[in-house]
Amino acid sequence: MDWDKLRIFHAVADAGSLTHAGDKLNLSQSAVSRQIRALEEALDATLFHRHARGLILTEQGELLFDATSSMSKRLDAAAARIRDSEEEVFGELRVTTTFGFGTLWLAPRLPKLYEKYPDLKIDLMLEERVLDLPMREADVAIRMKEPSQADLIRKRLMTIRMQLFVSAGYLKTHDAPTTPADFSQHRLICQSASAAQVGAGASLVVQLMENAPASLLTVNNYFGVLQGVLHNLGIGVLPDYVAQEVPDLVRVLPEVESSDVPVYLAYPEELRHSQRIAAFRDFVQEEIVASRKQLKMQGKT
Structure with missing residues (x-):
């Protein structure tokens, strides 16, 4: 199969237009069109549905585009390896x-x-x-x-745990909890159950919910949880490494934490x-x- 025709086909499928693909490839629209027709004849298949707003891949075109996309990524990887010198990082x-x-x-x-x-x-x-x-x-x-x-290639970097934190400002107006039962006097800030998260963190939240927190704030990521804690809204479930990055955090209920979470x-x-x-x-x-x-x-x- 002609590699040049495949390259042109991929550009057209990616752009959805003969004109835009031609601009990217520095070819005229007619030259691009001829190459696509030649490829369709060689494969005995229609690769595009043509309409006024542009081109849409046929089922056969989708199959070929999947293949050329994979080829493109492999070629990018090869080019990256070639560009990497033995002594320089760029x-x-x-x-x-x-x-x-x-x-x-x-x-x-x-x-x-x-x-x-x-x-x-x-x-x-x-x-x-x-x-x-x-x-x-x-x-x-x-x-x-x-x-x-x-x-x-995999390498285990470290292990983290989900722990409970409040802000220093929060403790100026609220008593620090001494037992999980004290959650009835505090708002719990955690990732929402529907958000993608590590199982250990989700299990810890389930455990904490058994203590009937006074209120609940759920966020779909830990950055949002941290912002809630820093604004004195309650007790947050956060990865342990955050305490080192944010000095204003104070850990509470140190006996309550998730199981180990490996980082790879x-x-x-x-x-x-x-x-x-x-x-x-x-x-x-x-x-x-x-x-x-x-x-x-x-x-x-």
């Missing part, structure tokens, strides 16, 4: 993690990474949905459970030799070690 790195971890732990540390590698371009994708790394939806992921996808870093096997991946992996590990040392110095571990 170019785009697409990182995916959860909204909470990305906003509360990773993003505040990125200035250090950019200081070390100023030519690196981070595309930080905060998703509760697990992106498909082998299909190159992202280059590297940090997740709160071990990835199940095949062909991935993963990336495709084909990016094993990527200098950008290695730089990011090493940076995250170094930051975790530094955080542990800081906690020990503060006597929190």
Whole structure:
């Protein structure tokens, strides 16, 4: 099959227009149209439904577009590996993690990474949905459970737990709870049951609800939970690492916490030799070690 025709087909399918695809490829509309007709004749199939507003893929076109999309991602991965030099770290790195971890732990540390590698371009994708790394939806992921996808290199980074926090300001107007039964005098702030979250956090919330909190505020991510706590609205369920990032937080009911939540870093096997991946992996590990040392110095571990 003619690779050039496939490239043109992919551009047309992606743009939904012969004209827009031609602009992207620096080809005339008529040249693009001829290539598409030739490809349809070679395959003996109609790839597009044509109408006044543009082009829509047929069922056969959808099948071919899936194949060319996969090819494109593989070619991008190969190009990225070729561009990675043995000594320099540069170019785009697409990182995916959860909204909470990305906003509360990773993003505040990125200035250090950019200081070390100023030519690196981070595309930080905060998703509760697990992106498909082998299909190159992202280059590297940090997740709160071990990835199940095949062909991935995995590394366990650390273990976290969900714990209970209030703000220092909240304690100026409310008594700190001494037992879970005291929740009847406080508002519980937590992730909503319908939000994607780690099982350990959801189980802890179920346990806390048995104590009939006086009021409830649910949010669909931990950043929102943190904002509620900082605005003195009640007792929040938050990952333990947040306390180190936000000095105004005070832990309450230290005997109440979730089970362990493992944190994993993963990336495709084909990016094993990527200098950008290695730089990011090493940076995250170094930051975790530094955080542990800081906690020990503060006597929190």
